[in-house]
Amino acid sequence: xxxxxxxxxxxxxxxxxxxxxxxxxxxxxxxxxxxxxxxxxxxxxxxxxxxxxxxxxxxxxxxxxxxxxxxxxxxxxxxxxxxxxxxxxxxxxxxxxxxxxxxxxxxxxxxxxxxxxxxxxxxxxxxxxxxxxxxxxxxxxxxxxxxxxxxxxxxxxxxxxxxxxxxxxxxxxxxxxxxxxxxxxxxxxxxxxxxxxxxxxxxxxxxxxxxxxxxxxxxxxxxxxxxxxxxxxxxxxxxxxxxxxxxxxxxxxxxxxxxxxxxxxxxxxxxxxxxxxxxxxxxxxxxxxxxxxxxxxxxxxxxxxxxxxxxxxxxxxxxxxxxxxxxxxxxxxxxxxxxxxxxxxxxxxxxxxxxxxxxxxxxxxxxxxxxxxxxxxxxxxxxxxxxxxxxxxxxxxxxxxxxxxxxxxxxxxxxxxxxxxxxxxxxxxxxxxxxxxxxxxxxxxxxxxxxxxxxxxxxxxxxxxxxxxxxxxxxxxxxxxxxxxxxxxxxxxxxxxxxxxxxxxxxxxxxxxxxxxxxxxxxxxxxxxxxxxxxxxxxxxxxxxxxxxxxxxxxxxxxxxxxxxxxxxxxxxxxxxxxxxxxxxxxxxxxxxxxxxxxxxx
Amino acid sequence: xxxxxxxxxxxxxxxxxxxxxxxxxxxxxxxxxxxxxxxxxxxxxxxxxxxxxxxxxxxxxxxxxxxxxxxxxxxxxxxxxxxxxxxxxxxxxxxxxxxxxxxxxxxxxxxxxxxxxxxxxxxxxxxxxxxxxxxxxxxxxxxxxxxxxxxxxxxxxxxxxxxxxxxxxxxxxxxxxxxxxxxxxxxxxxxxxxxxxxxxxxxxxxxxxxxxxxxxxxxxxxxxxxxxxxxxxxxxxxxxxxxxxx
Ligand SMILES: Cc1cc2nc3c(=O)[nH]c(=O)nc-3n(C[C@H](O)[C@H](O)[C@H](O)COP(=O)(O)OP(=O)(O)OC[C@H]3O[C@@H](n4cnc5c(N)ncnc54)[C@H](O)[C@@H]3O)c2cc1C
Ligand code: SF4
Ligand code: SF4
Ligand code: FES
Numbered sequence: 116x117x118x119x120x121x122x123x124x125x126x127x128x129x130x131x132x133x134x135x136x137x138x139x140x141x142x143x144x145x146x147x148x149x150x151x152x153x154x155x156x157x158x159x160x161x162x163x164x165x166x167x168x169x170x171x172x173x174x175x176x177x178x179x180x181x182x183x184x185x186x187x188x189x190x191x192x193x194x195x196x197x198x199x200x201x202x203x204x205x206x207x208x209x210x211x212x213x214x215x216x217x218x219x220x221x222x223x224x225x226x227x228x229x230x231x232x233x234x235x236x237x238x239x240x241x242x243x244x245x246x247x248x249x250x251x252x253x254x255x256x257x258x259x260x261x262x263x264x265x266x267x268x269x270x271x272x273x274x275x276x277x278x279x280x281x282x283x284x285x286x287x288x289x290x291x292x293x294x295x296x297x298x299x300x301x302x303x304x305x306x307x308x309x310x311x312x313x314x315x316x317x318x319x320x321x322x323x324x325x326x327x328x329x330x331x332x333x334x335x336x337x338x339x340x341x342x343x344x345x346x347x348x349x350x351x352x353x354x355x356x357x358x359x360x361x362x363x364x365x366x367x368x369x370x371x372x373x374x375x376x377x378x379x380x381x382x383x384x385x386x387x388x389x390x391x392x393x394x395x396x397x398x399x400x401x402x403x404x405x406x407x408x409x410x411x412x413x414x415x416x417x418x419x420x421x422x423x424x425x426x427x428x429x430x431x432x433x434x435x436x437x438x439x440x441x442x443x444x445x446x447x448x449x450x451x452x453x454x455x456x457x458x459x460x461x462x463x464x465x466x467x468x469x470x471x472x473x474x475x476x477x478x479x480x481x482x483x484x485x486x487x488x489x490x491x492x493x494x495x496x497x498x499x500x501x502x503x504x505x506x507x508x509x510x511x512x513x514x515x516x517x518x519x520x521x522x523x524x525x526x527x528x529x530x531x532x533x534x535x536x537x538x539x540x541x542x543x544x545x546x547x548x549x550x551x552x553x554x555x556x557x558x559x560x561x562x563x564x565x566x567x568x569x570x571x572x573x574x575x576x577x578x579x580x581x582x583x584x585x586x587x588x589x590x591x592x593x594x595x596x597x598x599x600x601x602x603x604x605x606x607x608x609x610x611x612x613x614x615x616x617x618x619x620x621x622x623x624x625x626x627x628x629x630x631x632x633x634x635x636x637x638x639x640x641x642x643x644x645x646x647x648x649x650x651x652x653x654x655x656x657x658x659x660x661x662x663x664x665x666x667x668x669x670x671x672x673x674x675x676x677x678x679x680x681x682x683x684x685x686x687x688x689x690x691x692x693x694x695x696x697x698x699x700x701x702x703x704x705x706x707x708x709x710x711x712x713x714x715x716x717x
Numbered sequence: 718x719x720x721x722x723x724x725x726x727x728x729x730x731x732x733x734x735x736x737x738x739x740x741x742x743x744x745x746x747x748x749x750x751x752x753x754x755x756x757x758x759x760x761x762x763x764x765x766x767x768x769x770x771x772x773x774x775x776x777x778x779x780x781x782x783x784x785x786x787x788x789x790x791x792x793x794x795x796x797x798x799x800x801x802x803x804x805x806x807x808x809x810x811x812x813x814x815x816x817x818x819x820x821x822x823x824x825x826x827x828x829x830x831x832x833x834x835x836x837x838x839x840x841x842x843x844x845x846x847x848x849x850x851x852x853x854x855x856x857x858x859x860x861x862x863x864x865x866x867x868x869x870x871x872x873x874x875x876x877x878x879x880x881x882x883x884x885x886x887x888x889x890x891x892x893x894x895x896x897x898x899x900x901x902x903x904x905x906x907x908x909x910x911x912x913x914x915x916x917x918x919x920x921x922x923x924x925x926x927x928x929x930x931x932x933x934x935x936x937x938x939x940x941x942x943x944x945x946x947x948x949x950x951x952x953x954x955x956x957x958x959x960x961x962x963x
Contacts, residue, residue: 629764
């Protein structure tokens with residue numbers, strides 16, 4: 116081990132998106148020594164792309180809003196398999212976390228009387244999303260980044276963690292490489308917060324970047340941590356579909372929150388056909404009422420009409436769009452139309468500047484005059500690392516997880532805006548508890564043998580003189596996940612998918628890469644394939660076991676929600692070289708939550 | 718608009734020891750951008766070609782490069798903006814030390830950033846701000862840190878002054894802090910003595926390349942220069958300071 120550059124810390128934070136930055140800020144503020152590690156340059160994580168807003172019941176424009184309604188919305192949106200305690204903490208703490216951002220320099224859009232403005236979003240009963248036009252993620256990440264720098268956190272940029280180690284049953288440290296040189300390094304750390312985001316790059320059409328390769332999930336799973344709810348993958352209803360190069364890029368839900376309408380090629384607002392029972396109280400069922408809502412938001416008046424069905428949760432809208440296309444009512448490039456051109460051009464440009472730019476420059480479409488063509492795109496993973504609701508601790512002592520890579524808050528489907536708030540609420544909690552643990556715990560020794568093994572595996576693709584290119588295997592993986600573990604699933608497809616994933620795992624072992632260790636994206640991808648395939652298999656196995664349709668998980672052979680599955684999460688652990696996936700009972704709602712949900716039903 | 722089905726890219730390949738542009742022929746599809754072509758090269762022709770990217774939607778500022786000699790975001794640069802049939806050159810940002818291929822060492826920018834006195838609200842302020850006051854600051858907060866402005870600025874590019882000169886990106890950040898309605902700190906001395914604002918001779922090259930359309934010179938640099946000038950060179954003010962010791 117002495118041959119490596121080594122950095123000792125009380126806490127390392129792996130990932131510098133919103134969750135990782137917020138965790139690092141908290142751990143540092145608690146007096147722990149902190150190293151923050153990320154694959155890209157600082158400030159370029161996924162969080163920077165977030166558009167629509169941060170959900171927090173601040174009640175700045177709809178005074179009736181409060182944490183209870185936000186919590187109930189989150190549970191309803193998650194189709195009741197969320198961890199109730201996380202939903203509660205999240206709703207209670209988000210407003211304070213937002214105010215804190217403002218005190219660190221963030222500048223959100225304002226109400227007429229100088230407070231933070233909030234906008235409507237799918238599945239949220241009230242106007243709740245704190246935002247800056249459609250670049251909220253940039254505001255969030257820059258604010259946290261500046262705070263991190265101010266506190267003097269050590270940042271390791273363009274540094275990729277490849278393995279975590281355990282000794283005496285607890286976390287002991289991590290192995291990483293510098294992208295620039297390919298040189299290895301060791302983090303001798305007592306605690307780690309995993310904040311590595313999702314695994315969307317396993318899919319062909321996705322809003323996710325190259326960073327989303329399930330690294331964090333696979334690394335913790337490898338040392339015995341549990342993954343949960345992995346079958347719940349969110350397909351966002353509105354991704355760009357044309358031209359081909361931008362296929363999958365996100366079109367923010369704010370377009371619908373600010374008045375955008377969904378139409379098929381007959382000009383019909385098809386979402387009226389898809390209002391589920393549990394949303395009847397919240398959603399307009401006539402065009403007249405939906406029209407009234409539109410006028411009310413355009414004129415920023417108190418809202419009296421129920422929201423239009425375009426603002427149903429994402430799972431419902433995505434499947435409706437998929438069906439319109441399948442049944443021949445789609446647009447020219449197999450999407451449907453999203454139209455906001457009936458709103459004043461100035462309003463559109465002010466509320467959605469980056470969407471306006473994105474369509475104008477990349478698709479030659481002027482959204483103030485023309486409809487957008489959109490279709491579902493893989494967007495988010497509700498499932499992830501299983502954690503304690505209060506502390507974000509995993510079952511491996513010293514290991515914590517927060518943000519998109521953690522599970523529980525969102526249940527079967529995440530509401531828009533609930534991720535950015537998740538990052539700041541649970542990022543802070545993870546940092547707090549990791550610091551507490553890291554400060555009082557002695558170092559554990561990283562086992563030499565495990566480091567040697569990791570190093571051999573890492574460099575093996577350079578030694579193989581022939582073999583498939585990592586890009587070829589990646590394309591195959593994306594094909595398999597999109598075809599067999601996509602937006603609609605069935606037993607036979609999933610079985611085929613799992614079989615193909617196992618073949619891909621073998622094939623990935625024969626990959627050969629060109630060039631040397633310096634900044635070599637082919638080599639980086641070779642390692643990412645390993646983690647993506649692992650995560651993909653867990654997703655597929657969870658999907659096979661959940662014989663029902665709920666939230667982001669839809670089965671053609673079990674199209675209904677089933678009571679038997681409403682009280683369980685599927686939890687995966689590594690068992691030899693296969694995942695073992697088993698149902699675990701969902702924590703029972705507290706009396707307070709039961710009461711609240713009963714009232715909300717009325 | 719180009720109608721051809723293929724495009725030739727001349728992409729710089731190399732590291733600090735040396736390198737040269739290599740030619741790649743890439744199929745062209747509708748609406749294709751330079752970053753798509755680079756991804757095609759990685760995926761099918763040369764898997765070890767280094768570049769940075771994340772969002773593919775001009776939101777993260779990672780994919781900066783010099784395309785046909787001009788600093789640009791590769792994800793926002795359409796192939797059909799260039800004359801059909803002519804090769805497109807793609808080079809790394811030249812103002813920063815090369816790492817490999819299209820990747821340069823931009824770490825000095827992060828070092829400059831660390832020295833800027835952070836946001837400092839007055840104690841016990843009421844957190845109320847009005848949109849018209851926030852508007853002009855929000856313009857600066859659109860910055861995606863692509864460093865294209867730093868790359869094009871002659872003070873950095875030709876005179877290698879990054880460090881003693883903060884550069885347009887950080888004048889934008891300083892203007893943001895300075896004009897924040899609730900910030901209480903003066904950074905004028907820092908601007909003059911440590912950020913090297915005086916080196917800027919308002920050529921506006923930075924504004925021209927900014928992919929976020931931030932009016933760097935007109936809205937950030939010139940107002941900052943004016944404030945520094947009033948603070949340090951205004952004779953009435955100088956007299957006042959002498960008399961009051963402030
Ligand atoms: C286009 C788009 C728009 C969105 N809009 C919204 C919105 O409006 N509201 C909302 O609530 N949510 C939105 N989301 C979702 C939300 O942005 C993400 O879920 C959230 O930002 C994830 O944050 P995170 O901190 O968990 O991870 P990220 O911000 O993705 O950060 C992950 C970090 O982990 C690092 N990392 C990963 N693997 C390793 C490794 N092996 N070693 C070292 N570092 C590693 C990465 O480099 C990165 O720094 C949007 C998502 C997208 C893609
Ligand atoms: S205006 Fe000033 S900062 Fe901008 S490029 Fe010219 S000299 Fe550089
Ligand atoms: S000011 Fe503009 S050009 Fe400069 S870094 Fe920011 S976004 Fe890029
Ligand atoms: S990839 Fe993000 S700006 Fe180009």
